[in-house]
Amino acid sequence: MKIDRILSIVMLLISKKQIQAKDLAELHEVSVRTIYRDIETINQAGIPIVTTQGAGGGISLVDDYRLEKKLFTDDDIELILTALESMTSAYSFKESEHVLKKIKSLIPPQSDESEKQHHVFIDLSSWGKDSQAEKKLQLIHTAASAHQFIQFTYRNAKGETLPRKVEPYTLVLKGRHWYLYAFCCVKHDFRLFK
Structure with a gap:
């Protein structure tokens, strides 16, 4: 689904400094041409993306760009946080914890979401430490x-x-x-x- 792929690309660009179009295409099982169309859609949505050609090139967000909360509703953020927290409970890789911190940084301290109680918690870990x-x-x-x-x-x-x-x-x-x-x-x- 295009919207899922676009959200995934945005999240990857937030968590990585730079990624190549062919890697994104392989990850999402689409053509490089489709990835470039998605990048154009993301740019039109107001998220500034830079593409660099040649060796060492790739796709990245403009330096110091911060994704604004208005892109996501409070329910969107709650859903993303629930999914990431459950993923982190299943295995403790540093990458998942790092992405979770980045997503939490999207929530301004004065927002309703920062005080909102989560009504769903998914813990995929086993009882006890394995x-x-x-x-x-x-x-x-x-x-x-x-x-x-x-x-x-x-x-x-x-x-x-x-x-x-x-x-x-x-x-x-x-x-x-x-x-x-x-x-x-x-x-x-x-x-x-x-």
Whole structure:
């Protein structure tokens, strides 16, 4: 959906100094041409974006630009905060906490939202501290960010235990279980591992 993609692009530009159009296109599974149309739409909405050509170039917000609250209603901000807080409860990566702080900085101290009580709280963490799972998630996240391979022993649906070497792509939390979407070197294809 175009509006979701545009909001995602704006949030990425807030959290990163600069990003290339091809990376945005891959992330959102659209063409580079579509990304440039989205950038034009964002510019027309009053958010100043700069594109730099050549090596080391990319798309970024104008230096010192601050997203104004009027872009979002109080309900929009509450929904974004609830989603980010639940994501942060599921895993404690620094990136999610950093983005949460940035979103909270959009709320002026005198706004109604800063005093508003949240009526929905989603906590995706397990009871107690599972440091083993947290370490594994952090290792997978680090490997995915660095485009590194990882190896593990996997038990398939038939109960067979097999070694796997994969390049991690995405961590998925579904139904209180973590899954890894990765390129499997054994199957030479993308697979979802629980």
